[in-house]
Amino acid sequence: MITRKELAKMIDHTELKASSGKKKIKKLCEDAVNFGFYSVCINSCHTKFASDILKNTNVEVCVVAGFPLGANKTEVKAAEAKKAVEDGAGEIDMVINNGLLREGDYEYVERDIRKVVEASYPAHVKVILENCYLTNEQIVKGCEISVSTGAKFVKTSTGFGAFGALPEHVKLMRETVGANIGVKAAGGIKNFKDTWRLIKAGANRIGASAGVSILEGLSLYKYAEDAWLEPEIPCHICPARHVSITSVPKSIFKYYKKRCSNCKYKNKYNKFYE
Amino acid sequence: MAGWMNKILKINLSNNEQEEIELTDSTRENFLGGRGVGVKLFTDLSSPNIKPFDAENPLIFMTGPLTGTVLTSGRFQVISRSPLTNTICDSSSGGLFGMRLKEAGFDGLIFVGKAKNPVYVNITDDSVEIRDATNIWGKNTHETRDIIAQEVNPKASITCIGQAGENKVLFAALMNDKDRATGRGGLGAVMGSKNLKALVAYGTKKTSIAYPEELKNFKSFLNRLVKKNPVTGKLLPALGTSVLVDTINKHGMFPTKNFQKGVFNDAEGISGQKISENILKKQSACYKCPIACGRSTETDNKKGEGPEYETVWAFGAQLGISDLKAVTEANYICNEMGIDTISAGNTIGCAMELSEKGLFPDNIRWGDADRLVELVKKIGLRKGVGKELSLGAKRLAKKYGKPQLAMEVKGLELPAYDPRGAQGLALAYATSNRGGCHMRAYMIGPEILGQPVNLNRFSTAGKARIVSLFQDISAFVDSTILCRFLQFAIGIDNFAKIVNLVTGSNLTGDDAVKIGTRIYNLERKFNVESGFKRDDDILPERFLNDKLKTGSSRNRVVELDKMLNEYYELRGWDNEGKPTAETLAKLNLS
Numbered sequence: 001m002i003t004r005k006e007l008a009k010m011i012d013h014t015e016l017k018a019s020s021g022k023k024k025i026k027k028l029c030e031d032a033v034n035f036g037f038y039s040v041c042i043n044s045c046h047t048k049f050a051s052d053i054l055k056n057t058n059v060e061v062c063v064v065a066g067f068p069l070g071a072n073k074t075e076v077k078a079a080e081a082k083k084a085v086e087d088g089a090g091e092i093d094m095v096i097n098n099g100l101l102r103e104g105d106y107e108y109v110e111r112d113i114r115k116v117v118e119a120s121y122p123a124h125v126k127v128i129l130e131n132c133y134l135t136n137e138q139i140v141k142g143c144e145i146s147v148s149t150g151a152k153f154v155k156t157s158t159g160f161g162a163f164g165a166l167p168e169h170v171k172l173m174r175e176t177v178g179a180n181i182g183v184k185a186a187g188g189i190k191n192f193k194d195t196w197r198l199i200k201a202g203a204n205r206i207g208a209s210a211g212v213s214i215l216e217g218l219s220l221y222k223y224a225e226d227a228w229l230e231p232e233i234p235c236h237i238c239p240a241r242h243v244s245i246t247s248v249p250k251s252i253f254k255y256y257k258k259r260c261s262n263c264k265y266k267n268k269y270n271k272f273y274e
Numbered sequence: 275m276a277g278w279m280n281k282i283l284k285i286n287l288s289n290n291e292q293e294e295i296e297l298t299d300s301t302r303e304n305f306l307g308g309r310g311v312g313v314k315l316f317t318d319l320s321s322p323n324i325k326p327f328d329a330e331n332p333l334i335f336m337t338g339p340l341t342g343t344v345l346t347s348g349r350f351q352v353i354s355r356s357p358l359t360n361t362i363c364d365s366s367s368g369g370l371f372g373m374r375l376k377e378a379g380f381d382g383l384i385f386v387g388k389a390k391n392p393v394y395v396n397i398t399d400d401s402v403e404i405r406d407a408t409n410i411w412g413k414n415t416h417e418t419r420d421i422i423a424q425e426v427n428p429k430a431s432i433t434c435i436g437q438a439g440e441n442k443v444l445f446a447a448l449m450n451d452k453d454r455a456t457g458r459g460g461l462g463a464v465m466g467s468k469n470l471k472a473l474v475a476y477g478t479k480k481t482s483i484a485y486p487e488e489l490k491n492f493k494s495f496l497n498r499l500v501k502k503n504p505v506t507g508k509l510l511p512a513l514g515t516s517v518l519v520d521t522i523n524k525h526g527m528f529p530t531k532n533f534q535k536g537v538f539n540d541a542e543g544i545s546g547q548k549i550s551e552n553i554l555k556k557q558s559a560c561y562k563c564p565i566a567c568g569r570s571t572e573t574d575n576k577k578g579e580g581p582e583y584e585t586v587w588a589f590g591a592q593l594g595i596s597d598l599k600a601v602t603e604a605n606y607i608c609n610e611m612g613i614d615t616i617s618a619g620n621t622i623g624c625a626m627e628l629s630e631k632g633l634f635p636d637n638i639r640w641g642d643a644d645r646l647v648e649l650v651k652k653i654g655l656r657k658g659v660g661k662e663l664s665l666g667a668k669r670l671a672k673k674y675g676k677p678q679l680a681m682e683v684k685g686l687e688l689p690a691y692d693p694r695g696a697q698g699l700a701l702a703y704a705t706s707n708r709g710g711c712h713m714r715a716y717m718i719g720p721e722i723l724g725q726p727v728n729l730n731r732f733s734t735a736g737k738a739r740i741v742s743l744f745q746d747i748s749a750f751v752d753s754t755i756l757c758r759f760l761q762f763a764i765g766i767d768n769f770a771k772i773v774n775l776v777t778g779s780n781l782t783g784d785d786a787v788k789i790g791t792r793i794y795n796l797e798r799k800f801n802v803e804s805g806f807k808r809d810d811d812i813l814p815e816r817f818l819n820d821k822l823k824t825g826s827s828r829n830r831v832v833e834l835d836k837m838l839n840e841y842y843e844l845r846g847w848d849n850e851g852k853p854t855a856e857t858l859a860k861l862n863l864s
Binding site for chain 2: 190191192193194210213217218219221224226227233236
């Protein structure tokens with residue numbers, strides 16, 4: 001079983017709400033130091049402020065770019081990333097142009113990421129795919145493009161989409177990028193069991209605002225490891241359970257509905273047949 | 275030893291003799307304090323032959339080593355034999371009384387015997403004075419508090435019974451400070467049976483702390499854990515415990531009309547949101563509590579505390595009532611008369627179902643908010659229909675030939691969660707040492723709220739292990755004594771660390787779990803010796819045979835037998851639920 005210290009070092013302690021000001025960012029940084037998290041993950045306007053607080057500590061500053069939609073012009077994303085690195089960011093979490101990836105404009109997507117990777121040097125770049133709007137094939141393609149540009153991580157979600165990180169997607173991303181590229185799971189991760197499932201699926205970084213609760217949850221596991229990790233009802237962690245016609249593009253809704261109709265669990269659990 | 279006043283006093287109310295009981299290091303090491311030491315003292319002093327209302331039945335008030343030191347540490351624990359369930363029973367309460375008792379120089383008080391006339395006991399800085407309470411016998415808890423505060427000390431903390439305890443209502447509560455209740459199991463009636471109206475505590479002593487500087491730093495860390503946890507940092511402060519109304523209703527396990535349904539269509543009328551919008555005056559908190567889940571409220575005529583989640587359910591959905599004002603006023607009456615709201619509402623619901631089936635002489639209808647306050651008052655006074663209701667659901671349903679309509683375990687009325695929606699909770703209800711209780715192992719945390727970790731609520735797999743673990747951890751926390759809500763946010767290793775910083779001991783999380791296991795087994799041993807067995811670890815038939823028809827727990831029943839076998843095996847109990855000699859020896863309980 002993982003130790004508390006090891007787990008903390010896998011967590012990007014996150015605060016990306018529009019309503020968060022300096023007070024919250026200061027607390028976030030203090031918590032990150034006290035609990036031993038890998039980094040704080042914040043919006044770019046707070047970069048300098050957080051870097052000043054965290055200098056002379058082991059905590060990195062991770063800054064998002066083109067967040068949360070990924071639909072900004074490439075130059076804007078790159079400039080945002082460049083400025084963040086100048087202000088002290090050690091990692092950049094950029095959002096892919098999800099719409100153009102879905103349409104198959106891979107050339108644009110590749111250039112978009114490459115420019116941010118170049119602008120961010122020497123900081124590492126993580127590419128957020130926003131999996132909830134993608135088919136599995138599109139996730140694979142997004143991962144392949146990201147790796148080809150020199151990005152160091154692929155990341156599941158912004159936390160602002162229809163759903164966040166799910167084991168199936170993490171597993172797929174890990175299988176696609178191999179062992180040398182990072183996979184960050186983020187979005188909707190609330191406790192240790194969520195976290196552990198994602199780590200088991202292949203994630204080596206976790207983005208969460210619930211990092212403190214996640215660490216405390218770990219202390220219970222040693223007493224009943226098997227019992228905690230009993231298999232879920234498969235539909236609970238299936239992406240299909242988390243989509244609705246209003247929350248994702250129609251094509252994605254149909255994609256999952258079709259999958260459900262062929263699923264071996266359809267008569268037992270499947271949401272479309274309940 | 276740091277963390278302790280090193281004084282537990284036994285008072286015989288029959289002859290006013292007082293005797294100091296030595297608390298040995300071994301007792302502290304094996305049972306910690308609070309519930310654990312209380313249970314140990316109780317089993318040493320009592321025997322299965324002593325009945326709840328016998329003068330010899332000990333009534334024990336305990337603080338813990340952490341009382342008065344860190345967040346939520348104003349609590350105290352009351353331990354005795356329950357007149358409602360006949361089991362060993364402990365119940366705890368927040369507020370200030372625990373801290374005041376310790377400041378007065380006492381870790382605990384044990385009452386045996388019965389006073390000739392009503393008395394109250396005044397405890398101030400090591401001195402204990404037994405005073406006549408004839409003039410306050412018959413008064414409600416608020417009046418009692420006001421009179422005694424004037425007589426003794428306005429700054430003192432007072433725990434007392436109301437008319438329900440005096441009249442030996444089988445689910446009478448003790449009330450302390452601002453309407454805080456030691457609610458479950460009828461321990462207020464035990465107090466009444468001893469002619470003991472109230473305890474008054476005040477003092478100036480401070481608890482010694484082994485590592486004060488380290489503790490100070492650790493307190494800020496603990497506060498951050500609490501603030502960052504979604505339940506203790508957001509939900510409970512925002513809407514109080516009634517935040518659960520929406521959640522539990524959406525999960526299809528909000529018991530409606532005596533657990534006939536799991537969805538209450540009018541839940542919005544009694545929700546946490548509605549309380550905030552309509553009757554809330556301000557949030558309230560126990561001693562040093564950063565959560566502040568309490569709700570000071572006001573209706574047209576009265577001010578008071580609550581209602582809590584369990585109460586809005588008991589006087590709301592359970593009875594088909596969505597009138598928040600009626601629910602709140604019934605809650606105020608319970609606070610004044612000293613009545614456990616869960617048992618009161620559950621029992622009235624049972625009477626309503628009997629009435630619906632034409633089996634009950636009084637026509638009490640679902641949704642009849644107009645009669646609610648009247649019924650609660652009659653229970654407290656044991657007048658009219660209240661006389662039968664005051665015996666609890668089990669005795670009531672049995673009398674009218676339908677024992678299966680009592681929603682109870684071992685005689686303790688079930689609280690506000692239908693067990694068909696959460697298998698672990700069902701097992702926790704069945705195996706609770708004090709009867710149908712959600713707090714022995716708060717499985718709503720993992721099965722519904724996903725805290726501290728999430729579990730599949732419909733699965734039975736692994737639940738036996740988790741329930742026994744939660745029962746043991748809860749027994750440990752009840753022995754520290756801190757608020758159980760902290761378990762959402764603080765892991766067992768850190769609970770052990772707080773104890774270490776206060777007492778200078780060297781406990782690990784593993785030691786803490788073992789102490790909890792020992793306490794749970796000692797309680798079980800007493801119950802087994804009193805005649806309880808596997809047949810008593812059972813749920814009402816409704817949960818085992820009747821599927822819920824609507825809501826997100828529809829088509830579910832409890833699969834108890836399977837879990838129970840696994841649970842006994844893991845516990846080291848035989849097939850009848852009796853701890854084996856080997857298990858007892860391993861826990862130093864032989």
